[in-house]
Amino acid sequence: MKAFNVETGIVMPLDRVNVDTDQIIPKQFLKSIHRTGFGDNLFDGWRFLDEGEMGKTPNERQINHEFVLNDPRYQEARFLLARENFGCGSSREHAVWALMEYGFRAVIAPSYADIFFSNCFKNGLLPIVLEEEKVEQLFRLCGGDTAVSLTVDLPSETITLPDGETVGFAIDPKRKVSLVKGLDDIGLTLAHKADIEAFEQTHRRNMPWLFDRLTGEARGSE
């Protein structure tokens, strides 16, 4: 997983509530068997006027100039500012892959849907939860003519604004460690292999009907 420490870059405001993962990456791109190749289709339905399909490159497409992602000011955006319940809907991790491949390193929003939130931490995309009024303050800051650059410091849990003001955010300390160090999540669990095996033995004793069951043809009886 990609580690997150201190990142500086432009923030792109996406002023919509309930942005669902179908919008972040539409279904026609989920046919891929790879983890890469999604960045060009991030927000495809909003970003382009024509219908997207796998294999079409952005320069073959009709750009929707009304959509913020196509605003020249935000071409190098590293942070995405959004409203509540960001990432709702489908569990597709492709949404996180698309955001990261496009170049986003963090999302800033008042709240997230649970599965998206969890998927972020598996890939090193930082989902910052910020109080509604602070999010509003950032949207106001983005209302000017020039793009706003922020510095996000995960170890100190702060966002530094262009005028030097810092805004604090909180993050689950249990999730922070892995993100700062970029640890292998599966490796962390497998370090407890003996615990899992011990639990499994007891579990099998308590609920034997949950074991030796889905292999081969379904059993008619014991």
Add this chain to the structure above:
Amino acid sequence: MAARTLYDKVWDAHVVGVRDDGQTMLYIDQQLLHEVTSPQAFEGLTLAGRAPWRIDANLATPDHNVPTENREAGIEGITDLIAREQVETLDANCRRFGITQFDILDPRQGIVHVVGPEQGATLPGMTIVCGDSHTSTHGAFAALAQGIGTSDVEHVLATQCLVQNKAGNYSVRADGRLPEGVSAKDLVLAIIGRIGTAGATGHTIEFHGEAVRALSMEGRMTVCNMSIEAGARAGMVAVDDRTLEYVQGRPFAPSGGRWAEAEAYWRALVSDPDAIFDNELVLNAGELVPQVSWGTSPEMVIGIDAAMPNPADARDEGQADGIRRALAYMGLNADQPITEVKLDRVFIGSCTNSRIEDLRAAAAVARGRKVASSVKQAMVVPGSGLVKAQAEAEGLAQIFVDAGFEWRAAGCSMCLAMNPDKLQPGEHCASTSNRNFEGRQGHGGRTHLVSPAMAAAAAIAGHFTDVRALS
């Protein structure tokens, strides 16, 4: 011990321990796999040189992008070569690791959330995961069933554990009885309309109350299925006689002495009477009318007797903007009655509403009637090959065909339109699926979520109509 909820009990029975970073490792009894969210997980496993922890805890079937026509051709019938590669990849991974799969030609193939319960693979008290947010469906069996991302699919394959923090408890109690013509789908749409799509974020919902107890297992699956549309990763219903009657005798369910042992444990899978919930919604099911979604989020739902909202009545500018945006996308006007909405297509299917009971409800409306000539296409897509066979044996398929519906093979189909079944830009669809997001059923498509009976009634009338007035 303190009083516990059903969720607390299933959670407690699966806690392996706490990882070094402080997160809880939850043991997973069953993982369901399909073609879209598993290839990268198997690839990750292989790249890291890891093997699956427990093969017998996995069951796979392709569903998302299988075509619903020309299925005799099997894999060769998938004309989209990229989609075909994905289904072939699932075949290859299952063969390689020895995972049981109901492949595209297997009569048991179907939507993974229909297949699991149908086969008795899903059992009460289990922890279940799948790389699909509608895994919550299985909570109808008092299982803790959650949708996960692909990294977690790999994680569970490798460790048999899901690492997470425990969620809160949300009680949704539906008192009274659903009136005739008002179904489980209407109940869950009404719940989402009340609490919103983020209403239960961070919680597991337990659905209870007289109206829930009165639901069939199919109805409970419909309700739990859409927990995620209320923000909850999991929804659950306590075990009762109906749960056990459904499970008993199914192919993967225990039998004989093992059944008796299991039953004794399963009977205790109910919340303690004095268990405390962090949040609560109480509604009177007896007052509900058939529901129709009008906008681009499942919370944008109204009764069949109502009209579109007006942005002027919104509580704040943010909500007004949301209503305006949704009305514009849907091509509808403020204050317009929902019955004025004309349908181009009708879709009866999806993991929400493609079980035998759903098809019976739709067929009861379609019987002896004809799909309106203004409707370009009305299709019925059964949830599994076995549901399809049963519906054919019961004569339901013939009723649909006689009425002018297309009768298709099992799969996710137009719920998310990854296969060839999709809407054209601007088309309105009465759909028994679960999401009305922009473009969900096809680029520019306009989805209205309804029950199977309401979808059939809309197909006959050519516009939304109260199914209770038809009969």
